Structure formats: C-alpha cells, structure tokens
Amino acid sequence: MNTPHTAEQHDLFRRFPLDQHIELNGESLSSPYHVYDGHLLMLGGHVDGAVAAARLPAGQYPLLDEQGRALAAIWLGDFTEANLGAHHELQFSLFASTQSLPPRPTHPLRLFHALMCQPVHMVCQHLWNNTQRVVSFNRDHLLLDAQLTHSQLRCQQNRWQGDYRDAADAPLAQFDLAHSPRQPGAVLWRILGQIGMRGWWRSVRSPILNVPVCNTLREGIELISVSQTWSQPRKQIIRLAQAEDRVELLAPSLSAYDFRLDFVQQIEGFRFVYQRPTPF
Numbered sequence: 228m229n230t231p232h233t234a235e236q237h238d239l240f241r242r243f244p245l246d247q248h249i250e251l252n253g254e255s256l257s258s259p260y261h262v263y264d265g266h267l268l269m270l271g272g273h274v275d276g277a278v279a280a281a282r283l284p285a286g287q288y289p290l291l292d293e294q295g296r297a298l299a300a301i302w303l304g305d306f307t308e309a310n311l312g313a314h315h316e317l318q319f320s321l322f323a324s325t326q327s328l329p330p331r332p333t334h335p336l337r338l339f340h341a342l343m344c345q346p347v348h349m350v351c352q353h354l355w356n357n358t359q360r361v362v363s364f365n366r367d368h369l370l371l372d373a374q375l376t377h378s379q380l381r382c383q384q385n386r387w388q389g390d391y392r393d394a395a396d397a398p399l400a401q402f403d404l405a406h407s408p409r410q411p412g413a414v415l416w417r418i419l420g421q422i423g424m425r426g427w428w429r430s431v432r433s434p435i436l437n438v439p440v441c442n443t444l445r446e447g448i449e450l451i452s453v454s455q456t457w458s459q460p461r462k463q464i465i466r467l468a469q470a471e472d473r474v475e476l477l478a479p480s481l482s483a484y485d486f487r488l489d490f491v492q493q494i495e496g497f498r499f500v501y502q503r504p505t506p507f
Contacts, residue, residue, distance in 0.1 A: 237263075239435060239459055243500040245310060251363050257310045258368060260501035265306035265313075266380075267460075268387060268404065269492040270474065271338045274299045274484040279321050283350060284444060284451050287323040290341050292333040298322040298341055299486060300349075301474070303389050303402065305380045306497065314361045315378040317391045317400060319353040319481055323441075335467055335489035339418050343426035348439040348453065353480060355391060355399065370442045370452050370504050382406050387493075393478070400481060403473040407464045407493055414465050414490075435459045441507055452504035461496020 245257040279289035279297035289297035304316035322338070324347050331337050341347045355376035356362050365373035375394040380387070389402035419427055430436075441453050468488040476482045 237498060239457060239498050239500060243457060243502060247503075249364075249368055251367060252360075254360065256360070256364055256368075259503055260364065260369065260499075261310040262304075262306045262497055262499040263308040263310075265304060265308065265497045266382075267305075267492075267494040267497040268303040268380075268389075268402075269494070270301040270303070270402075270404075270488055271336075271490045271492065272299055272301070272468075272474075272486050272488045273297060274321070274486050278484050282352060282443075283321060283323050284441070286325060287350065287441070288325070288327045290322050290324060290328060290345070290347060291330045292337065293330045294333050295330075296333070296487075298338050299484065300338070301400075301486070303380055303387075304497070311361050311364055312358065315357040315376070315380060316361075317353075317355040317376060317378065317389075318351060319476075319484075319486075320440075321350045321352055322347050323350050324348070334421065336414070336417050336421050338489075340421040340426075342436070342438065343422040343429065348441055350441045350443065352443060355393070368503070369454060369501060370448055372443055372445050372448075398477040400477055401473070401475045403471075404491055405466075405469050405472060407466045407491070410464045411466055414467060418465070440501070442504065451507040453507040454504045455502045456500065457502075458497070458499045460494040460498070462494070464493045466491055466493070 247258040248255045273296035276291045276295040276297040300320050302318040307313050351371050354371050354373045357376050357378045362373045362375050365371045377392045380389045385406045387404040391399040393399055436458050438456050439453050440456050467490050474488050
C-alpha cells in the first residue's frame with residue numbers, strides 16, 4: 228500500500244500535483260482530486276441506445292453498435308488512500324462523442340476500441356460517495372451530481388459483493404461478481420483485435436490513460452464542463468462477463484437504462500487524478 232510520501236513520488240502525481248486549496252463546509256481541501264491506492268471494478272457494458280441519447284446533454288451522441296445499444300460503464304471503487312480521505316464510489320457513466328459516429332459491430336470489448344481509436348469522452352450520469360466531504364467536493368468543486376450512499380464493497384470466497392443504498396436507505400444497486408486470480412490470455416488477444424497494433428503500442432508507450440469526463444446539467448449547474456482524468460493501475464485483470472455475475476440496478480434512475488454486462492476490469496493499486504473542470 229502506498230504511503231502519502233511514496234504516493235507523491237509517483238510520476239502521475241508529480242505531473243498533476245496538489246496545487247490549490249478550496250474551502251468547503253469549513254474545511255480546507257486540496258485540489259485536484261487524487262486517489263493514491265485502492266480497488267476499482269469497472270463493469271463495461273451496453274444500454275438502451277434511445278435512453279442514452281435522451282439522457283445525454285444536447286450536442287452529445289451515444290456510441291452505438293449495430294443493435295442500437297450504447298456503450299456504458301459502472302465503476303465500483305474502494306479507495307483506501309486519497310487526498311480527501313478513504314471513501315467508496317458508485318458511478319454510472321455513458322460514453323459519447325460530439326459527432327454522430329457510425330455504429331460499430333457488436334462486440335463485448337468494443338469499449339477499448341472507443342477509448343483508443345475514437346474521439347470520445349465519458350459523461351458522469353450518476354455518482355454516489357459514502358462521505359459527505361467527497362460528495363461536497365464532487366458537487367461544488369468538480370460540478371458532478373454526487374449524492375451520499377451507504378455502501379459495502381468486499382471480496383470474499385473469490386466473489387466481489389457490493390451493496391449500495393441512498394441517504395434514505397433505499398436500495399440503489401447490488402453486485403455479485405466473480406474475482407479473477409489471473410489474466411485470461413484470450414481476452415488480451417480479443418482486445419488487440421479491437422484496438423490494432425497501433426493502439427496496443429500506444430498503450431504500452433503511454434500506460435497512463437487519459438479520459439475526458441463531462442458533467443450533466445442540474446439545478447444550479449447550467450453549463451457543461453469537462454475535466455481531464457488520468458489513471459494508472461498497479462495491476463489489472465480484464466475478463467468477460469460470466470453467467471454467475473449478478474448486476475442489479477434497483478434505483479429507477481438506473482434500471483431504465485437496461486444495462487447489460489460485457490466485461491469486468493479488476494484493478495488493484497488504483498492511481499487516479501481528476502483535474503478541475505473547464506468549459507466544454
């Protein structure tokens with residue numbers, strides 16, 4: 228596990244250091260948002276394309292396949308070391324472009340083609356954190372529609388189990404996912420088939436992944452902003468969805484998307500920077 232001292236020595240955090248303080252709820256908090264260590268499960272999948280198109284901000288288009296399904300992801304984070312303190316995260320995001328791109332062939336790993344080969348960004352549609360400090364920082368400083376959650380995420384008996392409830396204790400989502408001890412080689416070959424040798428070499432030469440992230444409009448937030456995010460895992464395993472994986476989106480705001488799981492990216496030693504937003 229990183230200590231704060233060793234975390235600051237990592238290239239990612241030297242490149243994007245804590246260089247500002249803001250006052251929120253009587254606290255002085257450092258910015259930008261840093262995660263130094265923890266676990267992250269990224270659940271890649273697809274949703275109803277019509278619902279995605281209706282919920283994206285004007286001028287942004289979902290990334291569709293030939294079946295009319297749109298790329299989406301769910302993020303389950305247990306961040307053990309961060310500049311805002313340890314916290315959990317549940318995020319539901321759509322992938323979008325400012326251009327209406329032609330549909331891609333249906334494939335469970337086409338998200339990697341989008342990230343490496345297309346002009347795309349992510350839109351944070353729904354976000355929950357389990358500390359009020361992080362909720363306030365995300366809402367007031369990063370302009371995201373963050374809400375408070377009561378959450379559990381644990382790995383036991385080779386299963387990842389997550390349970391998320393809102394501030395009123397209403398169920399948001401539940402997860403029961405297989406834990407993978409090793410990387411399936413066949414999955415890497417299938418990713419290579421999606422991104423090609425150029426994309427593969429680019430990921431090898433630059434292992435820090437950059438994904439722009441936009442907010443959504445809400446009361447008091449009338450303009451779309453974009454933040455650059457940067458991440459680098461210490462270890463990751465990517466596997467395809469299995470029959471015994473269970474993803475239950477119980478909140479009406481989530482269930483309407485008709486999310487279907489394609490793959491799970493299991494990250495240990497998650498390092499992440501979310502920079503301050505600028506106009507989109």
